[in-house]
Amino acid sequence: xxxxxxxxFSIIAHIDHGKSTLADRILELTDAVSQREMREQVLDTxxxxxxxxxxxKAQAVRVSWxxxxxxLIDTPGHxxxxxxxxxxxxxxxxxxxxxxxxxxxxxxxxxxxYLALENNLEIVPVVNKIDLPQADPDRxxxxxxxxxxxxxxxxxxxxxKTGEGVADALDALVERLPAPLGDPDAxxxxxxxxxxxxxxxxxxxxxxxxxxxxxxxxxxxxxxLATTFExxxxxxxxxxxxxxxxxxxxxxxYVFTGLKDVSRLRVGDTITAARGGATEPLPGYxxxxxxxxxxxxxxxxxxxxxxxxxxxxxxxxxxxxxYEPETSQALGFGFRCGFLGLLHMEIVRERLExxxxxxxxxxxxxxxxxxxxxxGEAIEVxxxxxxxxxxxxxxxxxxRASIIVPKEFVGTVMExxxxxxxxxxxxxxxxxxxxxLLYELPLAEIVLxxxxxxxxxxxxxxxxxxxxxxxxxxxxSRVDILVAGDAVDALSLIVHRDFAQARGRALVERLxxxxxxxxxxxxxxxxxGSRVIARETVKAKRKDVLAKCYGGDIxxxxxxxxxxxxxxxxMKQLGSxxxxxxxxxxxxxxxxxxxx
Amino acid sequence: MSxxxxxxxxxxxxxxxxxxxxxxxxxxxGDGELHGRYVDAVLAEFELERSLLAPRLETVFLGGGTPTFxxxxxxxxxxxxxxPAKEVTVEANPETVTPxxxxxxxxxxxxxxxxxxxxxxxxxxSVLERRAGPDDVRRAFHHLRDAGFDDLSLDLLYGxxxxxxxxxxxxxxxxxxxxxxxxxxxxxxxxxxxxxxxxYGDELARQSEAMEGYFERVVExxxxxxxxxxxxxxxxxRPELAGGRDLRARHNLAYWLGRDYVGLGIGAxxxxxxxxxxxxxxxxxxxxxxxxxxxxxxxVEPLGEDVRRRERLLLxxxxxxxxxxxxxxxxxxxxxxxxxxxxxxxEQVGSGLxxxxxxxxxxxxVTAELLAF
Numbered sequence: 001x002x003x004x005x006x007x008x009f010s011i012i013a014h015i016d017h018g019k020s021t022l023a024d025r026i027l028e029l030t031d032a033v034s035q036r037e038m039r040e041q042v043l044d045t046x047x048x049x050x051x052x053x054x055x056x057k058a059q060a061v062r063v064s065w066x067x068x069x070x071x072l073i074d075t076p077g078h079x080x081x082x083x084x085x086x087x088x089x090x091x092x093x094x095x096x097x098x099x100x101x102x103x104x105x106x107x108x109x110x111x112x113x114y115l116a117l118e119n120n121l122e123i124v125p126v127v128n129k130i131d132l133p134q135a136d137p138d139r140x141x142x143x144x145x146x147x148x149x150x151x152x153x154x155x156x157x158x159x160x161k162t163g164e165g166v167a168d169a170l171d172a173l174v175e176r177l178p179a180p181l182g183d184p185d186a187x188x189x190x191x192x193x194x195x196x197x198x199x200x201x202x203x204x205x206x207x208x209x210x211x212x213x214x215x216x217x218x219x220x221x222x223x224x225l226a227t228t229f230e231x232x233x234x235x236x237x238x239x240x241x242x243x244x245x246x247x248x249x250x251x252x253x254y255v256f257t258g259l260k261d262v263s264r265l266r267v268g269d270t271i272t273a274a275r276g277g278a279t280e281p282l283p284g285y286x287x288x289x290x291x292x293x294x295x296x297x298x299x300x301x302x303x304x305x306x307x308x309x310x311x312x313x314x315x316x317x318x319x320x321x322x323y324e325p326e327t328s329q330a331l332g333f334g335f336r337c338g339f340l341g342l343l344h345m346e347i348v349r350e351r352l353e354x355x356x357x358x359x360x361x362x363x364x365x366x367x368x369x370x371x372x373x374x375x376g377e378a379i380e381v382x383x384x385x386x387x388x389x390x391x392x393x394x395x396x397x398x399x400r401a402s403i404i405v406p407k408e409f410v411g412t413v414m415e416x417x418x419x420x421x422x423x424x425x426x427x428x429x430x431x432x433x434x435x436x437l438l439y440e441l442p443l444a445e446i447v448l449x450x451x452x453x454x455x456x457x458x459x460x461x462x463x464x465x466x467x468x469x470x471x472x473x474x475x476x477s478r479v480d481i482l483v484a485g486d487a488v489d490a491l492s493l494i495v496h497r498d499f500a501q502a503r504g505r506a507l508v509e510r511l512x513x514x515x516x517x518x519x520x521x522x523x524x525x526x527x528x529g530s531r532v533i534a535r536e537t538v539k540a541k542r543k544d545v546l547a548k549c550y551g552g553d554i555x556x557x558x559x560x561x562x563x564x565x566x567x568x569x570x571m572k573q574l575g576s577x578x579x580x581x582x583x584x585x586x587x588x589x590x591x592x593x594x595x596x
Numbered sequence: 597m598s599x600x601x602x603x604x605x606x607x608x609x610x611x612x613x614x615x616x617x618x619x620x621x622x623x624x625x626g627d628g629e630l631h632g633r634y635v636d637a638v639l640a641e642f643e644l645e646r647s648l649l650a651p652r653l654e655t656v657f658l659g660g661g662t663p664t665f666x667x668x669x670x671x672x673x674x675x676x677x678x679x680p681a682k683e684v685t686v687e688a689n690p691e692t693v694t695p696x697x698x699x700x701x702x703x704x705x706x707x708x709x710x711x712x713x714x715x716x717x718x719x720x721x722s723v724l725e726r727r728a729g730p731d732d733v734r735r736a737f738h739h740l741r742d743a744g745f746d747d748l749s750l751d752l753l754y755g756x757x758x759x760x761x762x763x764x765x766x767x768x769x770x771x772x773x774x775x776x777x778x779x780x781x782x783x784x785x786x787x788x789x790x791x792x793x794x795x796y797g798d799e800l801a802r803q804s805e806a807m808e809g810y811f812e813r814v815v816e817x818x819x820x821x822x823x824x825x826x827x828x829x830x831x832x833x834r835p836e837l838a839g840g841r842d843l844r845a846r847h848n849l850a851y852w853l854g855r856d857y858v859g860l861g862i863g864a865x866x867x868x869x870x871x872x873x874x875x876x877x878x879x880x881x882x883x884x885x886x887x888x889x890x891x892x893x894x895x896v897e898p899l900g901e902d903v904r905r906r907e908r909l910l911l912x913x914x915x916x917x918x919x920x921x922x923x924x925x926x927x928x929x930x931x932x933x934x935x936x937x938x939x940x941x942x943e944q945v946g947s948g949l950x951x952x953x954x955x956x957x958x959x960x961x962v963t964a965e966l967l968a969f
Contacts (some may be wrong), residue, residue: 565962
């Protein structure tokens with residue numbers, strides 16, 4: 001196809017602002033999908049995505065519109081996948097920026113808009129859901145125009161639900177977006193903006209050809225990881241798979257690589273010809289590293305092999321997932337897993353439970369630390385259990401958080417951020433009512449219950465987005481929890497010195513509530529090294545008897561005791577103390593507000 | 597061995613009133629005519645089961661309900677028709693015990709009476725909806741003594757809503773002042789579904805911590821007064837204070853030693869050989885079946901050897917004498933046993949296993965943990 005008749009675009013939006021519905025309407029309008037076979041939200045393939053209303057994996061769909069070839073590149077909608085979003089945007093020349101006519105501009109709208117601007121994309125702003133009774137399209141249009149430095153009259157008004165204005169949006173894409181400008185005669189350079197795994201065909205790469213031609217059966221080379229493979233099949237999605245002979249400069253499509261290992265092909269890498277290929281890769285490749293870690297343990301220790309197999313399978317589709325075996329005295333055999341962020345963690349956990357039918361215990365999440373032990377070499381620590389007690393310096397990841405709230409909540413948000421060791425950067429009035437606050441915060445402070453706190457303290461009005469900005473030194477210590485004198489590895493945590501006392505106390509108090517009384521006194525302590533910072537005691541039971549037991553009661557009492565014993569068998573051992581699993585779960589999830 | 601059961605229980609369900617906390621099979625009221633038909637039915641069932649029983653019984657126990665609420669003539673007829681035994685116990689509510697009744701019991705072979713005193717405090721008795729006042733309890737006791745009874749037991753309840761430590765102390769003092777041979781002390785249980793639990797359940801839950809030490813107090817006081825804490829909830833005067841007599845309740849001891857027993861009457865349970873059955877609690881169907889010379893409707897539960905072993909263990913550990921390990925080993929979890937022994941809750945005495953004093957206060961949980969299956 002002549003590049004001048006190609007338009008490559010993404011749709012970017014805050015969660016629930018209607019991106020998927022708009023994608024569906026576009027497919028319908030361009031006859032890519034007949035109404036009858038129209039499933040709601042065709043682009044979100046995974047069951048989980050459909051239920052959560054979010055998009056995890058990007059895909060690209062080619063449609064025709066008035067003689068033009070439009071490639072819609074779907075982007076993940078969440079902060080954890082910023083890198084993937086940025087690669088998807090790099091594959092485009094422009095984007096539809098969707099804003100909910102009732103909700104207005106949100107933190108993610110901004111983050112994605114800025115990301116698009118950084119990638120030099122032409123932005124076509126769209127106010128969606130104008131059919132809603134509470135819609136205020138003029139205000140939303142004014143807000144979004146203000147951010148983009150655009151004219152409010154150029155902001156389109158649509159309803160993806162009814163289809164109103166969607167054709168105009170497609171016309172605007174054709175008019176306003178530049179055509180691709182790659183060199184068709186140069187050596188092949190194709191950007192991998194997404195990948196997935198097919199059980200039979202191996203790794204599938206979604207690519208945007210920038211320069212040159214990608215031909216079926218050609219031997220090609222992924223430059224960053226130096227992986228060579230044959231392009232077993234090339235084609236595009238419409239939305240079904242359509243194999244073709246070649247993808248040329250400016251086009252978007254897929255390649256079957258035949259690779260059996262997803263880690264050999266990374267999003268952001270450049271594919272070129274194995275022989276006489278390009279010398280310079282496309283810019284922007286980054287090795288994404290997990291930042292949030294948690295221990296995953298099967299509640300039934302027999303399920304360990306199933307958990308391992310499930311993680312192996314998930315990893316095929318999710319190159320960012322990291323895991324290594326971990327053994328806990330308290331929880332047995334499991335895995336320490338690394339995630340891009342909290343949502344990523346939740347998704348992995350839900351997929352393990354749902355698709356693989358596993359019951360999991362998930363420890364409180366922590367972040368990656370860079371630790372310089374005294375007299376040793378710097379190491380990266382992913383688990384509190386590995387955190388050395390004697391250290392010279394420790395660094396923790398920091399984020400740049402953007403928070404948008406109605407102006408009356410500014411004080412509340414500042415207070416929360418101060419409690420969380422945040423440092424104020426600046427604030428902007430986005431409109432008369434809404435304020436953007438920029439803060440820098442340790443990632444560790446948001447992995448627990450930050451999001452929940454933010455939502456509850458602002459009565460649900462705050463929207464939040466973040467970006468990891470790097471590692472910084474911090475005064476951090478490991479707090480151990482001792483139950484009946486034994487340290488419980490799964491409960492150790494790493495805390496800033498100023499908060500160690502309070503957090504230790506809170507955890508100890510929580511444990512006191514959760515640990516049922518035993519046959520002996522159970523001291524619970526929080527300690528830094530050998531210094532105890534908080535202590536509680538679960539008093540021993542003084543009586544536990546079945547009052548009467550005569551001829552008519554025996555069967556019933558026997559069954560009662562048998563049930564009690566069966567319950568004991570399911571208990572987790574904390575040192576010499578037995579704890580029902582649910583109680584352990586409650587303790588581990590202390591402040592786990594990461595669920596959305 | 598099924599031809600030799602030596603323990604017989606007879607359930608007499610009639611009561612003047614159903615107390616709020618009660619979850620036994622009881623029937624309120626009824627006249628002499630109905631009581632008579634019930635006695636006929638029990639005797640008919642007795643005939644049907646006679647072949648299970650040994651020629652000479654060791655114990656007979658009439659429980660309820662309120663056996664002494666049964667019309668006097670009918671009660672006398674029943675007692676006269678039942679075979680004699682070394683120990684014949686009847687449960688009595690204090691307000692039903694008149695001098696005549698006491699003489700009747702004595703005449704008809706009863707040699708032990710268990711009096712449902714529950715408390716000596718007017719207000720606590722009214723919480724329990726008991727008909728008797730404290731004076732009725734004392735009066736009943738004296739009538740029975742006057743009729744020649746030298747083996748009397750008192751039932752006491754503790755943990756009654758509103759019962760403070762001083763109340764408990766006074767109840768124990770009052771009971772001891774009567775000099776009973778035997779005492780049964782139970783913690784009041786809020787049994788699900790009773791009217792009492794509906795009214796007092798929350799209050800009981802609230803005061804449970806404050807009342808945690810009551811059991812210890814009961815044991816301390818009674819053992820201090822010369823009683824043997826021979827079963828979790830049962831105490832008897834030591835032989836040296838009772839002319840050398842062993843005053844343990846022999847009928848109940850049979851349960852705790854895992855012996856077979858036959859139960860007659862509605863809701864009564866029997867355990868014979870590898871089987872346990874429970875008569876259904878409906879009076880009408882009981883009367884109907886027995887009048888036709890048939891066994892009443894029953895639920896039957898087969899008892900495997902493993903279950904019987906487990907029961908011998910859980911029942912035996914309620915006693916102050918060690919359970920012989922021979923034969924129950926397979927029911928024991930050795931890891932739990934080692935842990936509990938280390939915690940000072942169980943101990944091996946010779947070839948038997950017993951709970952330490954602390955272990956007995958925690959007997960339910962300790963026993964549960966010991967069970968292997």
